[in-house]
Amino acid sequence: MNKQRQEKMAFAVLTVLMLIVVVPTLLIIGFIFVKGIGAINWGFLTEMPRKGMTEGGIFPAIVGTLYLVIGTIAFALPLGIGSAIYLTEYAKHGRLYRFIRLSILNLAGVPSVVYGLFGLGLFVLFLGFGSSILAGALTLGCLILPITITSSEEALKSVPRSYREASLALGATKWQTIYKVVLPHAMPGILTGAILGIGRAAGETAPILLTVAAFFLPRLPKSLFDQAMALPYHLYIISTQVPNMPEEVKYGTALVLLGIVSIFFAIANIVRFKFRKLSNL
Amino acid sequence: MSKISVKDLNLYYGDFQALKNINLNIEEKKVTALIGPSGCGKSTFLRTLNRMNDLIDGVKTEGYLHLEDQDIYRSDVDVVALRRRVGMVFQKPNPFPKSIYENVVYGPRRYGIKEKKQLDEIVERSLKEAALWDEAKDRLHKSALGLSGGQQQRLCIARALAMRPEVILMDEPTSALDPIATSKIEDLIETLKENYTIVIVTHSMQQAARISDKTAFFLMGEMIEFDDTSKIFTAPRDQRTEDYVTGRFG
Numbered sequence: 001m002n003k004q005r006q007e008k009m010a011f012a013v014l015t016v017l018m019l020i021v022v023v024p025t026l027l028i029i030g031f032i033f034v035k036g037i038g039a040i041n042w043g044f045l046t047e048m049p050r051k052g053m054t055e056g057g058i059f060p061a062i063v064g065t066l067y068l069v070i071g072t073i074a075f076a077l078p079l080g081i082g083s084a085i086y087l088t089e090y091a092k093h094g095r096l097y098r099f100i101r102l103s104i105l106n107l108a109g110v111p112s113v114v115y116g117l118f119g120l121g122l123f124v125l126f127l128g129f130g131s132s133i134l135a136g137a138l139t140l141g142c143l144i145l146p147i148t149i150t151s152s153e154e155a156l157k158s159v160p161r162s163y164r165e166a167s168l169a170l171g172a173t174k175w176q177t178i179y180k181v182v183l184p185h186a187m188p189g190i191l192t193g194a195i196l197g198i199g200r201a202a203g204e205t206a207p208i209l210l211t212v213a214a215f216f217l218p219r220l221p222k223s224l225f226d227q228a229m230a231l232p233y234h235l236y237i238i239s240t241q242v243p244n245m246p247e248e249v250k251y252g253t254a255l256v257l258l259g260i261v262s263i264f265f266a267i268a269n270i271v272r273f274k275f276r277k278l279s280n281l
Numbered sequence: 282m283s284k285i286s287v288k289d290l291n292l293y294y295g296d297f298q299a300l301k302n303i304n305l306n307i308e309e310k311k312v313t314a315l316i317g318p319s320g321c322g323k324s325t326f327l328r329t330l331n332r333m334n335d336l337i338d339g340v341k342t343e344g345y346l347h348l349e350d351q352d353i354y355r356s357d358v359d360v361v362a363l364r365r366r367v368g369m370v371f372q373k374p375n376p377f378p379k380s381i382y383e384n385v386v387y388g389p390r391r392y393g394i395k396e397k398k399q400l401d402e403i404v405e406r407s408l409k410e411a412a413l414w415d416e417a418k419d420r421l422h423k424s425a426l427g428l429s430g431g432q433q434q435r436l437c438i439a440r441a442l443a444m445r446p447e448v449i450l451m452d453e454p455t456s457a458l459d460p461i462a463t464s465k466i467e468d469l470i471e472t473l474k475e476n477y478t479i480v481i482v483t484h485s486m487q488q489a490a491r492i493s494d495k496t497a498f499f500l501m502g503e504m505i506e507f508d509d510t511s512k513i514f515t516a517p518r519d520q521r522t523e524d525y526v527t528g529r530f531g
Contacts, residue, residue: 166437169331171364172361172388180391
């Protein structure tokens with residue numbers, strides 16, 4: 001086969017592979033959208049549920065998910081970025097360093113239900129937080145810590161060494177170099193990783209099942225130590241445990257969860273874009 | 282008048298000895314060129330002068346290196362302060378992805394200078410000293426990355442000059458530039474030596490012959506010969522120096 005035909009074939013194969021990934025994704029989103037859009041109205045989003053969830057809205061589940069996401073960010077982001085800075089800029093490359101990195105990589109592969117059990121054991125029971133937003137946020141934070149650390153590390157490593165050298169040669173300290181040159185340049189990458197983590201945390205069911213979620217609470221959570229409703233768990237229950245649940249409500253709930261995650265992704269992309277513009281002037 | 286005196290300097294990258302018993306005196310307000318074939322240690326030696334080799338894992342430096350009367354390899358030396366006295370310009374221009382203005386004031390800001398008027402003065406002075414003011418004055422707040430290669434290198438020089446160093450180290454500053462940019466920078470070096478001590482590593486013997494007052498020839502980690510530039514190129518004492526400058530190897 002001559003080179004031109006080879007290239008055309010390769011391109012065709014790659015296009016097919018791309019379609020195999022993209023088309024089902026679009027179909028799933030489209031399916032959920034079509035089946036769920038009917039349920040979406042202002043009431044659905046802002047009212048408390050009534051009549052065993054079959055009427056009213058999913059407001060408390062939305063609020064609960066948002067509280068959890070905020071708590072997760074507050075815990076995992078500073079810790080994750082700080083760890084990444086330490087590992088990239090300060091740590092000596094010895095055996096302990098390699099062990100730490102290996103552990104982080106392994107933790108990224110631990111199933112989320114195991115994190116849930118860990119959270120139950122440590123935060124809910126041992127530390128006595130009980131089933132609470134605090135326990136849930138900390139558990140989800142642990143869940144996304146490995147990805148946050150590794151993607152922040154990658155972003156920091158991608159800053160050219162020449163920038164660091166130039167800064168140090170001008171009589172800046174190491175921390176000044178990190179704070180004024182390395183971090184700003186790595187920010188887009190760090191934020192991307194953070195957003196991916198948050199998107200995952202918002203949609204996880206198993207960890208929150210064991211540490212925070214309740215099926216029905218008559219009032220919105222008022223403190224960190226309260227239980228909360230959350231969208232993933234709520235979706236699971238109404239789809240499997242509640243009889244006579246209208247299809248629209250189920251898909252509507254799924255659509256809302258999808259929407260929230262998409263908004264986070266969109267915010268992240270905007271922030272990334274703004275940072276890129278700022279740092280390159 | 283000796284600005285930097287080096288005595289019995291040895292440097293090891295792990296087990297490999299990169300610098301062997303270097304003895305050298307860098308004279309004040311002169312241009313000293315370091316020449317030699319690839320891998321001879323001239324860049325490594327240059328980097329000992331502002332302790333940039335400290336950044337590399339596993340490097341061991343032995344011997345004495347005095348900046349005027351201060352031994353800069355003592356363990357209690359403030360390396361950050363040293364690097365304000367001894368500035369460096371690198372082979373590939375490396376301006377920060379910030380504006381021209383922010384690049385030049387980077388050093389002074391880190392040092393603690395905050396007043397805008399002071400910073401503005403530093404920017405104008407440094408860019409003028411680096412022969413970049415006319416080209417840059419109308420675009421100070423635009424990205425430095427929009428400048429040409431030669432302009433970026435002059436910006437890096439301005440950035441180093443903003444700190445008012447006593448010594449400027451240049452590691453093959455023109456090897457990534459076209460001939461016109463190169464000659465602009467060579468002219469610049471001629472004017473800078475009135476106020477600054479300059480040590481320049483160069484791969485080009487013609488460049489060394491053009492702009493330097495003294496030249497040191499390095500080979501395989503040793504400094505073979507150090508003398509007035511004119512002597513090195515017309516009547517070198519060591520055979521190896523003669524072989525190198527006449528192009529028999531290199």
